[in-house]
Amino acid sequence: MPAKSDLPPALSPEVAFGRELRRLRNAQGWSLDAFGARVGYSGTMVGYFERAKRPVPEAFVTSAEEVLGLNGELVALWKEINPKIAPKWFRQWPKIEAAAIMIRSWEPLIVPGLLQTAGYARAVLRGVPGATDEEVDQALEARLQRQTIFNGPSSPIFAAVMDEGVLHRPIGGKKIMREQLEHLATLMDHPKITLQVVPLEAGATTGLLGGFAIAQLPEARDWAYLESASNGRVTDRLDEIQGISLRYDTIRAWAHPLHVTKDVIREMQARYEDE
Known part of the structure; x- marks a missing residue:
């Protein structure tokens, strides 16, 4: 059995923010009290922020950006720990995705977040009860930022499987669905992305229990993200990972092979155009 390997400390967004804040402050040669006086907080409180011991308010980040002459660097880090962006249980997952060498995903209801267009993602996020326009905008920005893991040479392999019902559900309307299906067909030409569809004829499968993703990290135990109706969970428990991997396989x-999946997507895209 492989030894348990915890995520590196840098994968904690709170710790990452604190370390960068300390680096920027020290680069200016300011003590905690001197920097605190400039941003309107006590040196003690700044120290708490740097050690990830207190929640960081937006007003502090705004003031620190101005005092340090920054252009959004701290804001970008702060958004990863801002509860408006994602619930606490999910914040670890984007870091795991970014460190992964392979991600296997199953979605029974919607297009996987890493493959969503902006229009489709916005429509999904608007479905969150009580979400304000500002919260939707922030969550959308965070979701699109996650997708940048495919831009570099070290991008992970992403093997996505989803239910055919996803293609029939016109989230955001016909125009947005046409654009989303075109995006999926285009992504299937990406060397690191595979997408397969489980046909409706498969009937009841173990996939109806809910969506999930499994991330394989280099020289570390796999991690998994499990969805549910009201919450979700990130885990690296070996017994759970093994069970989820078996479910994925x-x-x-039941899924169509790649070339058939692409034909199915194109057929659904044409249907939305005809309608």
């Missing part, structure tokens, strides 16, 4: 056995 079982679901994928």
Whole structure:
């Protein structure tokens, strides 16, 4: 059995923010009290922020950006720990995605977040009860930022499987669905992305229990993200990972091969155009 390997400390957004804040302050040669006086907070409180011991208010980040002459660097880090962006249980997952060498994903209801267009993602995020326009905008920005993991040479392999019902559900309307399906067909030409669809004819499968993703990290135990109706969970427990991996393999056995999946997506895209 491989030894348990915890995520590196840098994968904690709170710690990452604190370390960068300390680096920027020290680069100016300011003590905690001197910097605190400039931003309107006590040196003690700034020290708490740097050690990730207190929640960081937006007003502090705004003031620190101005005092340090920054252009959004601290804001970008702060948004990863801002509860408006994502619930606490999810904040670790984007860092895991970015460190992964392979991600296997199953979605029974919607297009995987890493493959969503901006229009489709906005429509999904608007469905969150009580979400304000500002919260939707912030969550959308965070979701699109996650997708940048495919831009570099070290991007992970992403093997996505989703239910055919996803293609029939016109989230955001017909125009947005056409654009989303075109995006999916284009992404299937990406060397690191594969997408397969489980046909409706498969009937009841183990995939109906809910969506999930499994991330393989280099020289570390795999991690998984499990969805539910009201919450979600990130875990690296070996027994759970093994069970989820078995479920993924079982679901994928029902899926169309790649070339058939692309034909199915194109057919659905044409149907939305005709309508």
